[in-house]
Amino acid sequence: MNKKIIFQTGSALISILLTALITFGFLFILGRDPVVIFGRIFSEVFGTGYGFAQTLFKTTPLIISGCAIAICFHAKLFNIGGEGQINAGAFVMALTATSFPGLPFLIILPLSILTGFIVSAVFGFIPAVIKVKKGVSEVITTIMLNFISLAMVNYFLISHFAVESTIRTTKIPENFFFTKLSDFIPSFHGSPLNITLFIALLLALIIYFTIYKTSIGYKLRAIGFNPVASVYMSVNVNKYTIVAFVLAAGMMSFVGLNYIFGYKGFYEYGFSANIGFTAIAVSLLARNNPIGIIFSAFLFGFLDYGGLAVNELVPKEIMLIFQGLVVLSILGVNKLTDNYLKINLERN
Amino acid sequence: MIPAIEFKNITKQFGNLKANDNVSFAIRKNSVHCILGENGAGKSTLMKILYGAYQPDSGKLFVDGKQQNFHTPHDAINAGVAMVWQHFMLIDDFSVLENVILGNEPISGIKIDFKTAQKKINDVITKFNLGLNPDDKVEKLSIAEQQKVELLKILYRKPSIIIFDEPTAVLSPVEVDEFFNIITKLKDSGNTIILITHKLREVIQIAERVTVLRQGKKVYEAEATEIDEDILGKEIVGDSSFEIASETKLETDGEKKVAILEKAGLSSGGYSKLNDINLVLRAGEISGICGVEGNGQNEIVDILLQLLSVENGTAELNYSSVSVVPDDRIKKGMISEYTIGENVITRKMGFEIALKAKLKKLSEILIKSYDIRTPDYFTPMGNLSGGNQQKAIVAREIENQSELIIFSHPTRGVDLKSSLFIHDEIIHVRNSGRAVLLVSSDLDELFKLSDRLIVLYNGQTVKEYEPLELKSRLKDAESFTVEVGKLMVGAGIE
Numbered sequence: 071m072n073k074k075i076i077f078q079t080g081s082a083l084i085s086i087l088l089t090a091l092i093t094f095g096f097l098f099i100l101g102r103d104p105v106v107i108f109g110r111i112f113s114e115v116f117g118t119g120y121g122f123a124q125t126l127f128k129t130t131p132l133i134i135s136g137c138a139i140a141i142c143f144h145a146k147l148f149n150i151g152g153e154g155q156i157n158a159g160a161f162v163m164a165l166t167a168t169s170f171p172g173l174p175f176l177i178i179l180p181l182s183i184l185t186g187f188i189v190s191a192v193f194g195f196i197p198a199v200i201k202v203k204k205g206v207s208e209v210i211t212t213i214m215l216n217f218i219s220l221a222m223v224n225y226f227l228i229s230h231f232a233v234e235s236t237i238r239t240t241k242i243p244e245n246f247f248f249t250k251l252s253d254f255i256p257s258f259h260g261s262p263l264n265i266t267l268f269i270a271l272l273l274a275l276i277i278y279f280t281i282y283k284t285s286i287g288y289k290l291r292a293i294g295f296n297p298v299a300s301v302y303m304s305v306n307v308n309k310y311t312i313v314a315f316v317l318a319a320g321m322m323s324f325v326g327l328n329y330i331f332g333y334k335g336f337y338e339y340g341f342s343a344n345i346g347f348t349a350i351a352v353s354l355l356a357r358n359n360p361i362g363i364i365f366s367a368f369l370f371g372f373l374d375y376g377g378l379a380v381n382e383l384v385p386k387e388i389m390l391i392f393q394g395l396v397v398l399s400i401l402g403v404n405k406l407t408d409n410y411l412k413i414n415l416e417r418n
Numbered sequence: 419m420i421p422a423i424e425f426k427n428i429t430k431q432f433g434n435l436k437a438n439d440n441v442s443f444a445i446r447k448n449s450v451h452c453i454l455g456e457n458g459a460g461k462s463t464l465m466k467i468l469y470g471a472y473q474p475d476s477g478k479l480f481v482d483g484k485q486q487n488f489h490t491p492h493d494a495i496n497a498g499v500a501m502v503w504q505h506f507m508l509i510d511d512f513s514v515l516e517n518v519i520l521g522n523e524p525i526s527g528i529k530i531d532f533k534t535a536q537k538k539i540n541d542v543i544t545k546f547n548l549g550l551n552p553d554d555k556v557e558k559l560s561i562a563e564q565q566k567v568e569l570l571k572i573l574y575r576k577p578s579i580i581i582f583d584e585p586t587a588v589l590s591p592v593e594v595d596e597f598f599n600i601i602t603k604l605k606d607s608g609n610t611i612i613l614i615t616h617k618l619r620e621v622i623q624i625a626e627r628v629t630v631l632r633q634g635k636k637v638y639e640a641e642a643t644e645i646d647e648d649i650l651g652k653e654i655v656g657d658s659s660f661e662i663a664s665e666t667k668l669e670t671d672g673e674k675k676v677a678i679l680e681k682a683g684l685s686s687g688g689y690s691k692l693n694d695i696n697l698v699l700r701a702g703e704i705s706g707i708c709g710v711e712g713n714g715q716n717e718i719v720d721i722l723l724q725l726l727s728v729e730n731g732t733a734e735l736n737y738s739s740v741s742v743v744p745d746d747r748i749k750k751g752m753i754s755e756y757t758i759g760e761n762v763i764t765r766k767m768g769f770e771i772a773l774k775a776k777l778k779k780l781s782e783i784l785i786k787s788y789d790i791r792t793p794d795y796f797t798p799m800g801n802l803s804g805g806n807q808q809k810a811i812v813a814r815e816i817e818n819q820s821e822l823i824i825f826s827h828p829t830r831g832v833d834l835k836s837s838l839f840i841h842d843e844i845i846h847v848r849n850s851g852r853a854v855l856l857v858s859s860d861l862d863e864l865f866k867l868s869d870r871l872i873v874l875y876n877g878q879t880v881k882e883y884e885p886l887e888l889k890s891r892l893k894d895a896e897s898f899t900v901e902v903g904k905l906m907v908g909a910g911i912e
């Protein structure tokens with residue numbers, strides 16, 4: 071078992087290395103010095119407290135959304151609808167937080183989390199029910215729901231809730247903001263990194279435990295491995311399909327905490343910057359293991375912030391290419407290690 | 419004469435377990451050779467080595483006198499070695515013809531040359547008397563016919579050595595005879611046949627030579643003329659006393675009716691699957707359903723599990739919990755990726771925390787009390803031998819203590835000794851006052867266990883033998899077997 075984990079971690083590292091090499095080559099062809107550029111990224115991220123905090127700030131929503139995607143992946147369900155789920159949930163979360171001026175923070179916060187969760191969950195419930203009742207692939211329905219969700223949010227925002235001539239909601243009161251980590255670690259000063267990071271880490275641990283150490287997790291993965299046998303083993307496949315989707319989609323709304331309560335204080339259209347899609351890559355790189363997702367989310371956070379840091383040297387798109395390449399090489403290298411493990415682990 | 423196959427000191431290890439331990443023997447050309455042994459003795463492993471699916475850790479393999487190192491099944495096929503898998507790999511939506519040529523399509527220009535294919539396939543079908551229609555869709559075929567399609571796929575590629583791993587486990591007695599006719603034809607046209615089975619009667623009937631494996635080692639070899647069922651039985655289990663304390667059936671009244679199907683009917687995809695099923699399951703009673711596979715058994719099971727509901731008639735289900743040992747262990751019975759303990763956890767109703775120690779304990783209980791042979795507690799069930807997978811599933815379901823337990827072919831692929839053990843457990847379940855439905859195509863098993871016997875043909879219960887009647891009819895088992903055998907294939911109905 072341990073051997074397996076070592077091999078799988080190894081294969082993730084090889085994917086990353088492979089991608090780094092290709093990106094090096096790519097930069098070289100473009101006539102840039104890859105050593106200078108990567109050196110700059112590393113010194114920005116690890117050399118300054120601010121850069122490190124910014125990277126962690128970008129990592130936070132990826133841990134949350136990556137873990138959410140992983141729940142679905144374990145049941146062999148494909149949730150491509152993260153982007154729509156995040157926006158719908160965060161939008162409602164922000165509205166809730168600003169709609170009851172008299173109420174104290176300790177009531178507003180759980181209420182906002184709850185309404186956000188419910189609205190996001192609805193966007194997971196719909197494709198799950200359509201799949202269970204009619205057998206329509208969730209890939210198609212979740213992609214379609216992205217359009218629907220974003221269009222609805224856009225409409226309600228522009229027509230009713232946006233602050234004049236902006237595409238954002240009104241701001242929450244100052245005393246509603248989460249504690250920033252720079253309050254404790256001065257070198258983080260200037261970065262909005264906040265306690266949402268700890269919420270994300272806690273979520274990762276809870277989901278890890280649930281998936282690998284409880285009967286719920288075993289049933290959830292069973293419907294992914296062998297849905298027919300699951301039925302005969304009296305696992306309610308339909309129920310678990312819906313539960314997985316509702317939980318995953320609902321959890322997506324927590325991405326809003328980092329931005330709304332941790333950073334800006336409002337929902338702004340487009341704030342999610344494709345996190346719902348990046349989450350798929352984050353989860354895949356970690357083979358859907360929530361502990362691994364913490365690390366792969368950090369890698370993607372690193373690339374994201376690193377890309378900004380070298381913005382004047384290379385176009386930010388280079389980092390997007392890097393992210394895309396990582397996914398491709400993960401899929402390839404994983405396949406190879408899986409075959410190797412199949413052949414060799416049975417041998418000894 | 420050069421043997422068709424020679425194994426020389428073949429050793430294959432999984433972890434600490436030697437699945438094949440220095441095995442050497444030869445298989446004569448153009449003969450029918452049976453390989454016997456307990457569950458987990460290493461039969462399938464040896465065949466997988468011959469077929470290129472596994473590589474041996476040491477030892478040599480000779481095919482037609484030439485040393486071979488097969489790295490993939492593809493290499494083996496090229497050398498004329500073919501295997502009929504126990505688990506069919508057919509595409510349901512395709513016709514027989516399409517399944518056969520898949521991956522080996524005759525091409526003319528840029529199109530598949532269906533005419534040539536059709537002709538070639540028809541030739542093989544007539545030559546070996548397979549009785550298949552190339553245009554039939556696979557989903558409409560019975561298990562026995564699907565097996566023939568698998569065979570046809572192989573014959574189309576003209577092998578010289580054909581391996582069958584427990585082909586008869588899924589067949590009813592009539593179908594076994596038919597299958598053996600085909601085997602004889604294959605032999606007559608020059609093929610070498612290797613056959614694995616747990617049914618000693620079949621060995622006596624068809625084998626020319628036998629090899630027995632025990633715990634990975636070759637322990638016995640003989641010509642057909644030197645053997646009988648007793649000798650084989652002893653060689654298979656070794657010196658250890660071959661006795662099972664048989665449980666006797668207690669008198670139970672069988673009054674409480676846990677399920678009643680009355681004139682039940684059901685159709686799917688335009689075909690009528692069940693019509694006019696009358697069945698009453700009673701607590702403390704074993705109801706046996708006997709019939710050729712595919713005559714409605716699975717639909718009845720699915721109704722009892724509430725996976726299907728009847729369209730005509732009524733189904734009254736009065737039990738609070740039900741367990742099932744399904745007919746197809748790989749597809750329906752287990753999560754292959756999970757260990758035994760993990761399968762148990764998945765099967766449990768309530769919420770449980772499943773740490774390693776607990777999973778180990780759950781595995782341990784079943785492994786110990788049901789003598790499941792496995793490299794260790796944490797071996798995924800997919801890596802157990804076929805019979806041991808079956809034992810683990812039976813154990814898991816019995817331990818579940820449900821009010822009704824359905825056993826569908828409970829000893830399929832299980833060796834003699836373990837079969838007796840499982841039979842005992844089934845009687846034990848009955849004696850404890852629970853209701854049992856036993857579906858099987860093995861008449862001996864049905865006669866031994868059933869309190870009440872229902873014969874199923876074409877989705878109908880064509881005959882029901884009440885407990886008293888059954889008891890008296892079984893006194894003359896031979897003529898009863900003939901009668902039931904006829905009813906099973908629809909003879910003497912209307």
Ligand SMILES: Nc1ncnc2c1ncn2[C@@H]1O[C@H](COP(=O)(O)OP(=O)(O)OP(=O)(O)O)[C@@H](O)[C@H]1O
Nearest residue numbers: 432437457458459460461462463801802803804805
């Ligand atoms: N891939 C594997 N990994 C680990 N152990 C394995 C693997 N394949 C087989 N084994 C083990 O090797 C032993 C022999 O298995 P094998 O399938 O050859 O038995 P068999 O004689 O065919 O038994 P059966 O009659 O039950 O089919 C078993 O204990 C099994 O658990």
Ligand SMILES: [Mg+2]
Nearest residue numbers: 461462803804
């Ligand atoms: Mg076997």
